[in-house]
Amino acid sequence: MLPDSLSPQLAALVEDIPRNGDWIYEIKFDGYRLLARVDGGEVTLFTRDGKDWTAKLPAQADAIRELGLENAWLDGEIVCLDSHDVPNFQLLQKAIHDHRSRDLVYFLFDLPFLNGSDSRQVPLRERRALLEEVLSVTTPGILRYSAPLEQPPQQLLDGACRLAMEGIIGKRIDAPYAGTRSDSWIKLKCRRRQEFVIGGYTEPKGSRKFFGALLLGVYEAGRLRYVGRVGTGFDREVLHATYKQLNALEQAKNPFDHMPPDVRKAEVHWVKPRLVAEISFAEWTDDGLLRQAVFHGLRVDKPATGVQREEAILATRIKVTHPERVIDPAEGLTKLDLVRYYERIADRMLPWLRDRPVYLLRCPEGVLGEHFFQKHTNRTFIPGIKTLDPALDPGHEPLMVIDSVEALAGAAQMGAIELHTCNATADRIERPDCMVFDLDPDPVLPWKKVVDGTRLLRVVLDELGLASFLKTSGGKGLHVVVPLARRHDWDEVSAFSQAVARHLATTLPKHFSAKMGEKNRVGKIFIDYLRNKRQASTVAPWSVRARPRLPVSVPMHWDALDGIIHAGQWTIAALPSLDDDPWKDFGSTRQTLSKAMKKALGID
DNA sequence: TAGCGGA
DNA sequence: TCCGCTAGTACAGTC
DNA sequence: GACTGT
Ligand SMILES: [Mn+2]
Ligand SMILES: [Mn+2]
Numbered sequence: 001m002l003p004d005s006l007s008p009q010l011a012a013l014v015e016d017i018p019r020n021g022d023w024i025y026e027i028k029f030d031g032y033r034l035l036a037r038v039d040g041g042e043v044t045l046f047t048r049d050g051k052d053w054t055a056k057l058p059a060q061a062d063a064i065r066e067l068g069l070e071n072a073w074l075d076g077e078i079v080c081l082d083s084h085d086v087p088n089f090q091l092l093q094k095a096i097h098d099h100r101s102r103d104l105v106y107f108l109f110d111l112p113f114l115n116g117s118d119s120r121q122v123p124l125r126e127r128r129a130l131l132e133e134v135l136s137v138t139t140p141g142i143l144r145y146s147a148p149l150e151q152p153p154q155q156l157l158d159g160a161c162r163l164a165m166e167g168i169i170g171k172r173i174d175a176p177y178a179g180t181r182s183d184s185w186i187k188l189k190c191r192r193r194q195e196f197v198i199g200g201y202t203e204p205k206g207s208r209k210f211f212g213a214l215l216l217g218v219y220e221a222g223r224l225r226y227v228g229r230v231g232t233g234f235d236r237e238v239l240h241a242t243y244k245q246l247n248a249l250e251q252a253k254n255p256f257d258h259m260p261p262d263v264r265k266a267e268v269h270w271v272k273p274r275l276v277a278e279i280s281f282a283e284w285t286d287d288g289l290l291r292q293a294v295f296h297g298l299r300v301d302k303p304a305t306g307v308q309r310e311e312a313i314l315a316t317r318i319k320v321t322h323p324e325r326v327i328d329p330a331e332g333l334t335k336l337d338l339v340r341y342y343e344r345i346a347d348r349m350l351p352w353l354r355d356r357p358v359y360l361l362r363c364p365e366g367v368l369g370e371h372f373f374q375k376h377t378n379r380t381f382i383p384g385i386k387t388l389d390p391a392l393d394p395g396h397e398p399l400m401v402i403d404s405v406e407a408l409a410g411a412a413q414m415g416a417i418e419l420h421t422c423n424a425t426a427d428r429i430e431r432p433d434c435m436v437f438d439l440d441p442d443p444v445l446p447w448k449k450v451v452d453g454t455r456l457l458r459v460v461l462d463e464l465g466l467a468s469f470l471k472t473s474g475g476k477g478l479h480v481v482v483p484l485a486r487r488h489d490w491d492e493v494s495a496f497s498q499a500v501a502r503h504l505a506t507t508l509p510k511h512f513s514a515k516m517g518e519k520n521r522v523g524k525i526f527i528d529y530l531r532n533k534r535q536a537s538t539v540a541p542w543s544v545r546a547r548p549r550l551p552v553s554v555p556m557h558w559d560a561l562d563g564i565i566h567a568g569q570w571t572i573a574a575l576p577s578l579d580d581d582p583w584k585d586f587g588s589t590r591q592t593l594s595k596a597m598k599k600a601l602g603i604d
Numbered sequence: 605t606a607g608c609g610g611a
Numbered sequence: 612t613c614c615g616c617t618a619g620t621a622c623a624g625t626c
Numbered sequence: 627g628a629c630t631g632t
Contacts, residue, residue: 373620376619516623516625536623
């Protein structure tokens with residue numbers, strides 16, 4: 001009997017090409033795994049986790065139907081081939097977004113059920129013969145048979161890596177179809193390789209001479225971050241030569257920004273972070289550490305301070321149209337300048353963007369041209385952008401999330417100069433995780449008054465017991481942000497912020513207004529608490545503003561407040577030092593709005 | 605900006 | 612293939 | 627009820 005669902009066989013990750021057994025090899029498709037269920041005339045397409053994608057891929061469903069099978073389960077991968085016939089994941093995402101299923105190719109590689117019989121127990125060799133026969137009635141186009149590659153596996157792997165593909169898949173020709181991860185299917189991944197700074201070494205153990213492992217790091221925002229150790233890849237001679245160089249650089253102080261978690265103080269020697277090592281490794285772990293690092297030599301030609309984590313994403317740099325278009329006539333800044341800024345600032349900015357809806361202020365003709373605000377994906381496709389469950393904003397296209405350099409630069413390519421974020425994360429959208437006070441001064445108010453007013457707001461928040469963080473707006477005023485535990489709902493946070501604004505406007509009516517509108521803030525600062533409404537948003541930290549000179553909203557230390565001379569003081573061309581992060585404690589500050597605070601503000 | 609329909 | 616057209620937020624607050 | 631600022 002034909003099952004309603006089928007769990008696909010997955011490949012186990014292995015390090016080495018197997019020596020025993022009969023294997024066939026295929027390229028590791030850069031696409032989505034797709035299973036097809038045929039029952040009479042009815043075809044359903046399922047993703048690896050069982051989502052029904054039939055409606056997204058009508059051309060493939062039709063093509064399968066035309067095979068005229070009584071019933072079957074077919075297994076394969078849906079891909080989009082680029083102009084060189086190489087599967088390209090980005091093109092695939094775009095084609096699916098655009099509903100262009102005709103441009104996609106469904107490579108089929110297995111046939112676990114056919115015409116009433118369960119072929120999962122028959123050897124792969126026979127299943128593939130059946131599959132080839134089934135597909136012989138159609139000319140290869142939308143459906144193709146994934147023919148095994150003919151060269152020896154090592155050659156295949158080398159070739160795949162040269163083409164920047166992920167690796168290759170091996171399958172045992174005599175094995176049944178396992179509905180789980182199994183070692184009869186293996187994946188051989190391309191190893192990664194880059195340079196790292198040596199920040200220390202450990203004592204040798206046993207018969208090992210000179211040192212045990214090198215402690216490696218990369219620079220991130222001016223600090224050396226530990227990424228793991230490497231203890232293999234050197235012969236005795238290299239070991240000795242490296243040791244001599246390390247010895248000369250020994251110092252008492254740990255050069256990393258944190259103590260490496262996996263080394264004991266007693267066994268470690270720190271060195272000045274000057275030496276650069278070439279390392280290959282299997283992959284980055286989710287914690288940002290190296291897996292299976294191997295030493296390949298010292299690099300004498302590279303300065304250590306330039307060593308950073310190299311992202312595979314850099315290979316897929318987005319295409320910038322009209323790079324020379326001047327988007328800011330005041331300074332002659334171009335669209336390419338904007339894209340480069342966002343690429344450069346991504347590491348700093350992404351933590352404030354990931355996990356929450358982002359809204360774009362798009363200015364395709366630059367800061368002086370018409371602009372519009374975009375909350376939903378609509379027709380725009382930005383490579384790498386994530387979409388949220390449409391249920392978060394019913395009756396609309398999905399909301400967007402940016403969590404990669406690629407998507408950030410892609411947004412800029414789409415003419416998005418400003419990025420605004422929601423005060424809540426997508427997973428708990430009804431519980432804001434911060435409260436924003438947007439200080440909007442009368443434009444003619446002397447700057448000193450703005451600084452004084454901002455300090456007064458801080459004092460009030462301090463007295464309530466709330467820590468707050470400061471940033472420039474990039475426009476006329478400053479922003480003060482209070483991190484919150486995700487406990488209160490929008491109405492509560494909004495009412496609280498309004499009460500704070502009212503309190504200041506009541507006690508210091510010469511300085512503050514709690515009412516919107518130009519007339520209400522003559523000679524004063526309007527404390528805009530309306531940023532705390534459910535559908536409102538605030539310009540994100542590190543966002544550029546769509547104003548002359550392209551100013552940036554920059555996070556600041558409170559004790560730097562007096563040094564600020566203008567809210568638009570920093571621009572994409574002139575940023576403060578990024579060495580330290582003034583908001584580094586933001587994430588660990590979780591505060592609740594207590595009864596006592598509300599009482600102090602007179603909220604019932 | 606880019607998708608679309610029409611020329 | 613080229614060209615012109617068009618969509619793209621949601622509020623509270625103020626007057 | 628229209629208009630405004632964000
Ligand atoms: Mn403002
Ligand atoms: Mn405002």
